[in-house]
Amino acid sequence: MKLIRRGAEGDIFFTTWNGQKAILKSRKKKDYRNSSLDYRLRKQRTIRESQIMSEVKEFGIHAPLIHFVDIKNCNIIMQKIDGVLVRDLPNSNLVNSCKKIGRLVGTMHKNGIAHGDLTTSNFIISKENIFIIDFGLASRTLKSDDHAVDLRLFKEILNSAHADVFERAWSNFLSGYKSSVGKERFAKITNKVMIIESRGRYARVV
Ligand SMILES: Nc1ncnc2c1ncn2[C@@H]1O[C@H](COP(=O)(O)OP(=O)(O)O)[C@@H](O)[C@H]1O
Ligand SMILES: [Mg+2]
Numbered sequence: 001m002k003l004i005r006r007g008a009e010g011d012i013f014f015t016t017w018n019g020q021k022a023i024l025k026s027r028k029k030k031d032y033r034n035s036s037l038d039y040r041l042r043k044q045r046t047i048r049e050s051q052i053m054s055e056v057k058e059f060g061i062h063a064p065l066i067h068f069v070d071i072k073n074c075n076i077i078m079q080k081i082d083g084v085l086v087r088d089l090p091n092s093n094l095v096n097s098c099k100k101i102g103r104l105v106g107t108m109h110k111n112g113i114a115h116g117d118l119t120t121s122n123f124i125i126s127k128e129n130i131f132i133i134d135f136g137l138a139s140r141t142l143k144s145d146d147h148a149v150d151l152r153l154f155k156e157i158l159n160s161a162h163a164d165v166f167e168r169a170w171s172n173f174l175s176g177y178k179s180s181v182g183k184e185r186f187a188k189i190t191n192k193v194m195i196i197e198s199r200g201r202y203a204r205v206v
Pocket of ligand 1: 005006007008009010012023025064078079080081082085121122124133134135
């Protein structure tokens with residue numbers, strides 16, 4: 001088995017499952033965390049990731065197929081998605097994809113799922129489709145605050161990792177998001193994003 005990424009959350013290995021290319025995501029023990037808390041968190045995230053990754057498919061989101069879950073050892077084997085991370089796209093493609101990403105995030109929110117870690121490394125473009133991965137921090141929630149936190153994180157990532165196209169990418173994301181959730185909900189959530197941001201500024205000033 002080949003290690004392809006040692007992530008913050010878990011190690012990612014390339015493997016096979018019934019002859020198909022697959023990914024093993026393994027959440028290893030973190031020594032800096034109290035061991036029973038650590039085990040609880042790893043187990044909880046493994047369960048969440050596998051459950052929510054399957055749930056989102058019911059409302060048309062593309063996500064890897066879960067092949068096998070070993071809760072005790074915090075391992076998930078899932079379909080490998082061949083494609084390019086949105087993070088690595090050339091600028092013009094990245095800007096375009098943000099509209100679709102906004103639409104997908106809106107679809108998840110409308111269906112009561114907040115992703116919890118919306119970064120451009122958690123979207124894979126495969127042929128014409130955008131796959132969403134990394135659901136370990138996802139939650140079932142219809143609360144506008146939780147949805148606003150998702151938007152705020154994505155905005156921050158665009159602003160730091162894709163600063164040169166930030167304005168266009170963010171405005172595309174918003175228009176996609178609005179087309180999914182509708183005008184009223186859009187106004188409510190974006191207002192919350194503004195509130196979160198103003199709190200951040202205030203916190204930095206004092
Ligand atoms: N199912 C998958 N198919 C293809 N690549 C994947 C898959 N799952 C993870 N990866 C790759 O591994 C990276 C890290 O996986 P991810 O689930 O996002 O964990 P982390 O919590 O470490 O960010 C992703 O950004 C992606 O490049
Ligand atoms: Mg990730």
